[in-house]
Amino acid sequence: MNWGVPARAAGGTARAAALSGDERREIARKAAKARWARYLPRATHEGVIRFGGIEIDVAVLDDGRRLVTQSGFMVGLGRIRPPKGRQYYRSGANLPAFLTVQNLKPFIGEELILVANQIEFRTKQGLKAFGYAADFLSEVCDVFARAQRAGVLKTTQRNIAHRAGIIAEHLEGSGAMRIIDEATGYHETREA
Template sequence: MDNARDQASEAAQALSELGAAKGGNARAAKLSPEDRSEIARQAAEARWVKERKGPPLLRATHEGILKIGTMEIPCAVLEGGQRVLTQSGFMRALGRARQAKGRQYYDADVNLPAFLTAKNLKPFISKELEVTSSQIEFRPLRGARAFGYSADLLPNVCDVFLDAEKKGALLAGQKHIAERAHILIRGLAHVGIVALIDEATGYQDVRDRQALQAILDAFLRKELAAWASRFPNEFYQEIFRLRGWEWRSISTKRPRMVGKLTKDIVYTRLAPGILQELEDRNPRNDNWHRKARHHQWLTEDVGHPALAQHLHAVIAFMRVSPSWNHFYSMLNQAFPKRGDTLALPFMADPVS
């Protein structure tokens, strides 16, 4: 009886805070326990939002459960289309027993999750990983706030532990994470992380069908970039190994076939229409040479990070593949070819 009165009182206070000051007690008494609980939750959320400082949090528009083998990771798509994995689910997927509790699992001084700040892992953490590992605070469909990580972080973190394992640098307490990383990488090989989350949350049904031109605009630049190597030597070493070719050094002359394989492995799978647009902007001359490398046309803010993430995933598949056919099968499942036919007009005239 006392408990019922307490719930009614809390609900009445909540109704008052939500703008129902008059008759709050009478109305609350008629509500079911579930209704009173929901009203109290909404009031608590409203108080938190009101007291919070800083820019408003992005809201989740879709939520679901990402299933990889026996693992289940809560995931969401935020306003603007960003895909995230909840922090607690992320930790469990990597075999971290404790529940993640917001910022205690994040070290802002080095812009890394706390479990990646171990000194023995430092040599295996790339600059790209530091950029993409920022903690994301957002508003879930139910509740005031939640913490998560970008979906792309999961395979990149797996790479860190697999690389450290390969070099014999893991501590005893980290080896179980490497075991999980093997499972996750193989699971993600069957279908891309973004597609998995879109399917789990139902976001695939509302994706903008006419966004192809925006994708091209984001990926490709109008002006030619200065030359810089974007393909790790390991990418070519693994191609040679899987094809059964002899690799002597980084100066080893590459067969023309390598260029065709690179287009197949990378550019046909990077984004819809990208390869065809690159071929149009960067055609071969009469001597069968191009005036630039394809990746020089990619933008710094979107194109190059996307290329780096794709190469990280591709190289991970290469490492665990005993043969070219095995690798190519995983590649086709994880990153199916996007096609070369544009649904919208090209983004700009080719640069002369």
């Protein structure tokens, strides 16, 4: 008996040693199939939008949806790491934590809540990731612009508002979907 290995692990190791190579491959194949059983849309095109010094990762899914990746969205707005403690609205909106603060609540409209749901997808490399609909970015920028005009932003929110202003300025003339299409090269596929 190996005293350094828990009994469960030792049992698993013994079972694996008793299986033939074909049996181990079959078990691994079934496990992989179970992991992939739930269909997730897959990114067919990926790219980066550049707004001056701000970069945001974007993708186009195999069902045609354009999205801003969750990590790209957070980094683009200057939220490198999530804040401690998550607060939710009682209405159940699925907003990023930095939008759930009390001083922004009056500026959160129905349009934002409608596009706030995270979209789970697989990257071109097959990794699971999350994103937001293309319109989400402009809606969030609008929240910060209105809060800034009302003078209710806290010191910690001013950097986000500044970055949101730069992004909104670039989105104003082109629209998020067109910019995503160009950044990912999807416009060439769509035209073909």
